[in-house]
Amino acid sequence: MSRAKVEQLLGEPDGRTILDGTPDEPGHIYYSRYEFFFENGILDAMQNDNVFPKWPEFVRYESKVFRVEPWILEVSPKPNLAQTRILLSQEKIPFKQIDDYHGGPALRLESGVVLDFDGWIDFEDNEEAEPPLDEREFLGVRYFPNR
Structure with missing residues (x-):
């Protein structure tokens, strides 16, 4: 387009x-x-x-x-990976989890939409401990129509 x-x-x-x-x-x-x-x-x-x-x-x-x-934000203003997986499953929206999508976890929906979660922080240089994957917070939504 x-x-x-x-x-x-x-x-x-x-x-x-x-x-x-x-x-x-x-x-x-x-x-x-x-x-x-x-x-x-x-x-x-x-x-x-x-x-x-x-x-x-x-x-x-x-x-x-x-x-x-964005109805997904009704669960929480910033849902984590585990909450989002549950919500998508309840809504019967097929997805695949990607554990390392540009540094953080993501969920790829069957439609091609990608929901990605916090992973952009360089935890090695940060005093905060790296949170488990399931606790990573929703960061953004992406779609690549030609890929």
């Missing part, structure tokens, strides 16, 4: 950046914290890696055209 088509469907983005693009064909647009990345003018990835309990507006988003209502 092209950037123009995404904008036609979702409305005017909150911003555009050149990131891997050109001034005439931005490689990155965003709606609040929902980022859309384009490669050669085609949608390559969507993500929101800003799940912070203090700022729920980073996750819940509404414009005149679309609304994101």
